Amino acid sequence: MSGDTPYSGESFRNDVFVSYSHGKELAESGQSHLKLWSDVLISNLKEYISVPLRSADVKIWNDGKLPPNSPITDTIKEAVEGSAILVVILTDSYLRSDWCKAEREWFASEVSRRGGGSGLESVFVIRATNIEHEKWPDFLKDESGEPSLGINFCDRKSNFPYGFPDPNKAKDQGDFYASLSNLGPSVARALEKVKSEFEKARSAAKPAVANRPIVRTVYVAPGTEDVRGALKSIREKLTQRGIKVAPSEMVAIDQIHGQVTNEVFGQARAFVQCFGYMAARTPEMISRVERLHKLACEQNLPRFLWRDSKIDIDLLSYDLEYKNFIQRLVPDIQMDIDVLVEELCSKLQEIQLPEDGGFSSTAYMEIPSEVYHEFDRWRKDIQVPDCVVFPLTPPQKGGMSEISKERRAKQLIYEECNVILHLYCVKGQLKWMRDSIINSEKVKTRIDCPQSAHPTNLIVDYTDETDTELVAQTIGVPFCRRREGEDSAALLSAIKKAIR
Numbered sequence: 001m002s003g004d005t006p007y008s009g010e011s012f013r014n015d016v017f018v019s020y021s022h023g024k025e026l027a028e029s030g031q032s033h034l035k036l037w038s039d040v041l042i043s044n045l046k047e048y049i050s051v052p053l054r055s056a057d058v059k060i061w062n063d064g065k066l067p068p069n070s071p072i073t074d075t076i077k078e079a080v081e082g083s084a085i086l087v088v089i090l091t092d093s094y095l096r097s098d099w100c101k102a103e104r105e106w107f108a109s110e111v112s113r114r115g116g117g118s119g120l121e122s123v124f125v126i127r128a129t130n131i132e133h134e135k136w137p138d139f140l141k142d143e144s145g146e147p148s149l150g151i152n153f154c155d156r157k158s159n160f161p162y163g164f165p166d167p168n169k170a171k172d173q174g175d176f177y178a179s180l181s182n183l184g185p186s187v188a189r190a191l192e193k194v195k196s197e198f199e200k201a202r203s204a205a206k207p208a209v210a211n212r213p214i215v216r217t218v219y220v221a222p223g224t225e226d227v228r229g230a231l232k233s234i235r236e237k238l239t240q241r242g243i244k245v246a247p248s249e250m251v252a253i254d255q256i257h258g259q260v261t262n263e264v265f266g267q268a269r270a271f272v273q274c275f276g277y278m279a280a281r282t283p284e285m286i287s288r289v290e291r292l293h294k295l296a297c298e299q300n301l302p303r304f305l306w307r308d309s310k311i312d313i314d315l316l317s318y319d320l321e322y323k324n325f326i327q328r329l330v331p332d333i334q335m336d337i338d339v340l341v342e343e344l345c346s347k348l349q350e351i352q353l354p355e356d357g358g359f360s361s362t363a364y365m366e367i368p369s370e371v372y373h374e375f376d377r378w379r380k381d382i383q384v385p386d387c388v389v390f391p392l393t394p395p396q397k398g399g400m401s402e403i404s405k406e407r408r409a410k411q412l413i414y415e416e417c418n419v420i421l422h423l424y425c426v427k428g429q430l431k432w433m434r435d436s437i438i439n440s441e442k443v444k445t446r447i448d449c450p451q452s453a454h455p456t457n458l459i460v461d462y463t464d465e466t467d468t469e470l471v472a473q474t475i476g477v478p479f480c481r482r483r484e485g486e487d488s489a490a491l492l493s494a495i496k497k498a499i500r
Contacts, residue, residue: 006059006084008191009198010438010475013082014061015191016049018042019104020089021097033165038062038089040167041126041153041180045087048184053191080106082438084194085187088140089126090150091161095135108139122194124187125150128161151183216348217244219268219301221292222253224285226276230306230337234272237341243348253279253288270344271296275307275333280322290325304344309335363495364455367423368432378423382460384488384495419498420455422477425462430471433459437477458498460491 006015023034042062050058061079076099080086086107094100111122125140127150136147153161153176162179163170170176220235228250235245246268273296279289296303313326326333334340367378424433437457459479461468472479480494 005057005438005475007053007055007057008084008194011198012084012194013435013438014059014079015083016045016058016060016085016087016187017080017083017103017107018045018060018062018087018089019080019094019100019107020062021091021093021100023091023093034091034093036165037128037161037163037167040163041089041176044177044180045184045187048180049188049191052185052188058191076103077106081110083107084122085190086123087126087187088123089128090131090136090140091129092131095131095137101137104137104139120148121190123148124183124190126183127152127154129154130156130159151179151186153179217246217268218270218272218344218348219246219296221271221273221296222247222251223274223289224253224276224278226278227274227306227308230274230308233337234274234306234341237337238344241341241345243345253285253292268299268301269348270304271299271301272304272306272340272344275305275326275329280319283321286319286322286325289322293329302344302347303332304340304347305329305333306337306340307333307335363419363421365421365423366436368426368429370426370429378425381484382421382423382491384492418455419495420457421495422457422459423462424459424465424468427463427465430465430467433468434471434475437475456498458494460494 006012008015018038020038021034022038023032025032042060046058046060049060050056061083063076080103086104088094088100088104107123120140120142123140125148133147141147155162155164155175161176163173163176167173167176218238220231220238223231231250235250238245273289273293275289279285293303307326313323334343363382365375365379365382367375371378422433422436424430426432437459457477459468459472459477461479461481462484464481469479469481478494478498480491482491
């Protein structure tokens with residue numbers, strides 16, 4: 001591991017995030033003694049972690065690294081969420097700081113998404129001053145409400161940190177460095193554990209990805225409340241047969257949005273819709289029901305329709321438009337759920353697979369924010385036989401945090417996609433590409449689906465920069481060169497190789 005990759009692995013931006021308060025600035029100097037002390041501690045901490053790890057790759061982040069023109073909130077939030085370990089310098093100023101509270105909450109949320117239990121094993125508290133136990137934040141306490149043991153850096157008599165304000169010049173610097181000698185190896189052991197778990201997860205996932213089956217998705221259209229029972233039964237029966245159901249959760253028909261529906265439709269292989277009398281109550285509801293049916297027709301999806309046999313169609317006579325719509329579908333409507341499911345499963349078996357033995361790829365494409373406005377152009381160029389680019393336009397504002405939010409919001413990406421195509425099409429953006437890949441690895445730990453269902457990464461290079469392939473090899477990601485508009489055989493081969 002080398003370069004900008006942290007010791008703990010490619011899923012992280014940093015090994016350690018140090019959360020602390022600058023304290024009060026002195027009027028005469030404009031400087032804070034607490035910040036001076038904290039800066040000395042942080043500058044020494046890397047060495048005390050690196051030595052036991054025998055690695056120079058330890059990455060420690062603190063707000064002193066912020067460029068003056070950075071968007072502070074987004075930058076710090078990304079740094080917190082991208083860190084394996086949180087180190088808290090606990091002082092009275094820390095407890096009063098809204099920034100420190102936000103950093104703590106961001107990390108707590110991140111640990112929860114990783115499935116990291118209480119999170120205390122990923123947090124180290126530096127007791128810089130004596131703080132009464134009842135004042136400690138809940139996140140820094142164990143399950144019984146007791147505060148973390150932490151590492152003591154406080155002189156009990158003066159209630160100042162060891163060596164305050166400058167440990168390099170203080171008489172009690174020995175106590176300061178003795179505590180550092182305790183803190184550094186403890187953090188190092190935690191990083192070794194994180195690194196080991198990351199590597200085990202990655203090695204365990206690779207063989208499963210190689211034999212990953214093709215997932216069949218059926219779109220079960222949201223309906224009105226009177227058909228909720230039928231929809232639930234159909235969804236359960238399809239799931240029991242190993243068929244993926246979209247949307248991932250049952251929603252009412254009046255809660256769906258056009259964009260989401262279109263995206264999910266792009267992955268479906270069949271369409272199910274249940275009709276009830278409540279849909280006839282308002283023109284808006286009728287329009288929603290008909291719109292979903294029209295989308296299925298436009299996508300040429302096999303349609304499987306159900307209506308409750310106990311409801312006489314004449315009950316719909318108070319809305320002739322809806323009644324006529326149902327009557328046009330009567331020959332295709334099934335009134336037995338079990339029969340409908342059997343017919344649907346048989347139809348899915350008939351859908352022809354590619355001739356090369358079942359290869360089928362759905363790709364999610366990422367490109368730099370500078371060329372988001374040309375997304376359709378790049379998507380068109382990347383379309384190759386047996387590979388469909390996931391129809392989700394990246395957020396226009398760009399940035400890894402925005403893409404990360406999109407990924408988490410659209411779990412379908414991680415349940416349906418075989419590969420993430422990282423398009424390197426703007427020279428000088430190697431850092432963007434690397435961050436994009438690290439971000440995708442990080443999101444894998446947040447998505448609630450098996451490791452074997454995670455997509456693999458593939459770099460597609462349009463720039464011919466000599467360093468691109470070297471970066472790909474360094475971070476262990478497959479690589480393919482491409483010129484816009486050229487024959488797609490080489491790209492298709494690279495995609496197949498990446499996911500098998």
